Amino acid sequence: xxxxxxxxxxxxxxxxxxxxxxxxxxxxxxxxxxxxxxxxxxxxxxxxxxxxxxxxxxxxxxxxxxxxxxxxxxxxxxxxxxxxxxxxxxxxxxxxxxxxxxxxxxxxxxxxxxxxxxxxxxxxxxxxxxxxxxxxxxxxxxxxxxxxxxxxxxxxxxxxxxxxxxxxxxxxxxxxxxxxxxxxxxxxxxxxxxxxxxxxxxxxxxxxxxxxxxxxxxxxxxxxxxxxxxxxxxxxxxxxxxxxxxxxxxxxxxxxxxxxxxxxxxxxxxxxxxxxxxxxxxxxxxxxxxxxxxxxxxxxxxxxxxxxxxxxxxxxxxxxxxxxxxxxxxxxxxxxxxxxxxxxxxxxxxxxxxxxxxxxxxxxxxxxxxxxxxxxxxxxxxxxxxxxxxxxxxxxxxxxxxxxxxxxxxxxxxxxxxxxxxxxxxxxxxx
Amino acid sequence: xxxxxxxxxxxxxxxxxxxxxxxxxxxxxxxxxxxxxxxxxxxxxxxxxxxxxxxxxxxxxxxxxxxxxxxxxxxxxxxxxxxxxxxxxxxxxxxxxxxxxxxxxxxxxxxxxxxxxxxxxxxxxxxxxxxxxxxxxxxxxxxxxxxxxxxxxxxxxxxxxxxxxxxxxxxxxxxxx
Numbered sequence: 001x002x003x004x005x006x007x008x009x010x011x012x013x014x015x016x017x018x019x020x021x022x023x024x025x026x027x028x029x030x031x032x033x034x035x036x037x038x039x040x041x042x043x044x045x046x047x048x049x050x051x052x053x054x055x056x057x058x059x060x061x062x063x064x065x066x067x068x069x070x071x072x073x074x075x076x077x078x079x080x081x082x083x084x085x086x087x088x089x090x091x092x093x094x095x096x097x098x099x100x101x102x103x104x105x106x107x108x109x110x111x112x113x114x115x116x117x118x119x120x121x122x123x124x125x126x127x128x129x130x131x132x133x134x135x136x137x138x139x140x141x142x143x144x145x146x147x148x149x150x151x152x153x154x155x156x157x158x159x160x161x162x163x164x165x166x167x168x169x170x171x172x173x174x175x176x177x178x179x180x181x182x183x184x185x186x187x188x189x190x191x192x193x194x195x196x197x198x199x200x201x202x203x204x205x206x207x208x209x210x211x212x213x214x215x216x217x218x219x220x221x222x223x224x225x226x227x228x229x230x231x232x233x234x235x236x237x238x239x240x241x242x243x244x245x246x247x248x249x250x251x252x253x254x255x256x257x258x259x260x261x262x263x264x265x266x267x268x269x270x271x272x273x274x275x276x277x278x279x280x281x282x283x284x285x286x287x288x289x290x291x292x293x294x295x296x297x298x299x300x301x302x303x304x305x306x307x308x309x310x311x312x313x314x315x316x317x318x319x320x321x322x323x324x325x326x327x328x329x330x331x332x333x334x335x336x337x338x339x340x341x342x343x344x345x346x347x348x349x350x351x352x353x354x355x356x357x358x359x360x361x362x363x364x365x366x367x368x369x370x371x372x373x374x375x376x377x378x379x380x381x382x383x384x385x386x387x388x389x390x391x392x393x394x395x396x397x398x399x400x401x402x403x404x405x406x407x408x409x410x411x412x413x414x415x416x417x418x419x420x421x422x423x424x425x426x427x428x429x430x431x
Numbered sequence: 432x433x434x435x436x437x438x439x440x441x442x443x444x445x446x447x448x449x450x451x452x453x454x455x456x457x458x459x460x461x462x463x464x465x466x467x468x469x470x471x472x473x474x475x476x477x478x479x480x481x482x483x484x485x486x487x488x489x490x491x492x493x494x495x496x497x498x499x500x501x502x503x504x505x506x507x508x509x510x511x512x513x514x515x516x517x518x519x520x521x522x523x524x525x526x527x528x529x530x531x532x533x534x535x536x537x538x539x540x541x542x543x544x545x546x547x548x549x550x551x552x553x554x555x556x557x558x559x560x561x562x563x564x565x566x567x568x569x570x571x572x573x574x575x576x577x578x579x580x581x582x583x584x585x586x587x588x589x590x591x592x593x594x595x596x597x598x599x600x601x602x603x604x605x606x607x608x
Contacts, residue, residue, distance in 0.1 A: 287529065
């Protein structure tokens with residue numbers, strides 16, 4: 001292994017990152033201040049709008065959890081395939097996943113609410129919840145669809161699943177990151193092997209725990225619903241968001257000068273191809289979910305989409321337009337854009353496409369969470385409402401914390417894993 | 432009948448040699464010329480001044496044809512030629528026409544891509560003037576060749592020879608068509 005080390009200039013990693021450490025530190029503090037302001041504004045929102053702001057916070061938080069888990073998945077996919085080309089990009093994802101424990105901390109208020117104010121977000125945390133206030137009848141405890149699912153849909157399961165999820169993801173991400181950084185110093189191949197171990201354990205664990213958590217957090221907002229695609233849908237969105245964020249970070253570092261001489265056209269092409277592949281994957285999953293429900297035409301499934309298209313009186317509502325926007329904006333637009341070779345190489349266009357995709361992942365998340373907040377007629381509240389403000393404050397609040405965690409880690413680590421056995425292969429990545 | 436003159440074939444011994452020679456031939460402005468190498472040489476397309484392939488245009492055309500075929504086939508059978516209510520669904524909806532449409536998109540894209548590759552490469556081609564030369568056997572084994580065709584508008588026998596020798600050709604032979 002050590003034969004490679006001498007040929008790599010350590011300057012590539014350390015000098016650029018550390019010479020501007022103070023400006024990065026200042027940026028990190030700004031991000032944290034912005035995050036705290038956003039979180040405080042969201043707290044104010046909960047005081048003003050109550051339930052609606054709590055749903056908005058869940059939306060913003062789950063969006064950033066998706067980004068972090070997507071980054072974690074990309075690191076693990078890198079290790080499990082023993083990939084070469086993505087080695088120079090991996091470190092930035094390793095920096096990003098330091099936000100996972102903070103996201104767990106930010107999730108705690110939602111769990112506390114499930115105990116002290118049951119029914120605020122998840123109806124089934126309060127069996128005496130009166131369903132007539134959302135256009136139903138009876139209470140949750142009298143609802144056979146909850147009774148049959150009550151083994152899973154309980155406050156205890158929610159708390160345990162969230163703890164296991166965030167705990168496990170934090171453990172796996174910290175191990176993967178620690179081994180990668182330790183290898184910068186000693187160049188020991190054992191770190192690569194250790195990361196393969198953590199990946200082999202981490203991939204199935206993260207896949208299962210993420211599916212369970214997202215079913216409890218998001219899908220079970222409307223606990224009548226059935227969908228076997230939901231976990232995979234979340235995974236597709238998560239990886240798309242993480243890739244988009246990754247390309248934005250990569251180009252930011254390139255324009256700062258850090259990645260000069262490291263990032264070449266073939267890296268751009270490969271990132272672009274992954275973004276394209278996951279665009280198609282998202283479309284496949286989302287279409288399958290819709291299509292199976294449309295074909296089977298079972299009320300326990302179709303109501304979920306009906307709610308997002310028409311009100312009880314048959315009037316087409318704003319969520320119908322959001323759904324159409326997702327179809328064209330989340331699939332056709334990125335598909336037809338990313339299919340072009342020059343777009344994948346463009347340091348101007350690829351981050352723009354990434355920013356667009358990340359935004360639409362957020363809208364997709366809003367589309368999945370917010371309509372479950374129903375009025376007394378059982379209709380969804382309109383898309384364009386004050387809730388968008390609370391979603392914005394939540395996204396800024398949680399996002400600020402994530403960016404702060406990223407920049408903190410960025411200032412402490414080298415730009416690329418300089419002693420990774422695959423680093424030369426990655427630096428000379430070609431078609 | 433005397434065979435007509437096809438072009439010049441120049442031998443180079445290493446990949447870097449042919450890479451630099453290709454750059455010089457490219458810069459001299461020749462259009463009808465090619466390189467023969469026993470294995471793919473990375474970056475040679477750039478050194479030869481070749482742009483991106485035109486095959487994707489065929490692929491796009493094939494894909495659009497496939498998608499349209501799928502949609503119109505389902506519409507034709509289900510809503511026009513023999514309207515039949517199935518499962519309480521409308522006669523035609525892009526939703527249930529989508530799976531077959533994207534399958535046909537993929538199928539026709541694949542066909543068009545293969546066809547485009549054949550057409551742009553003038554395949555199948557059972558004869559090529561370089562096959563007359565015994566040198567071609569080395570071109571498939573351990574030597575690298577630049578072939579400049581006489582039909583190139585810039586072609587001038589002496590100048591082309593001079594260019595190739597200056598580029599470091601080990602041996603230059605004339606090819607018959």
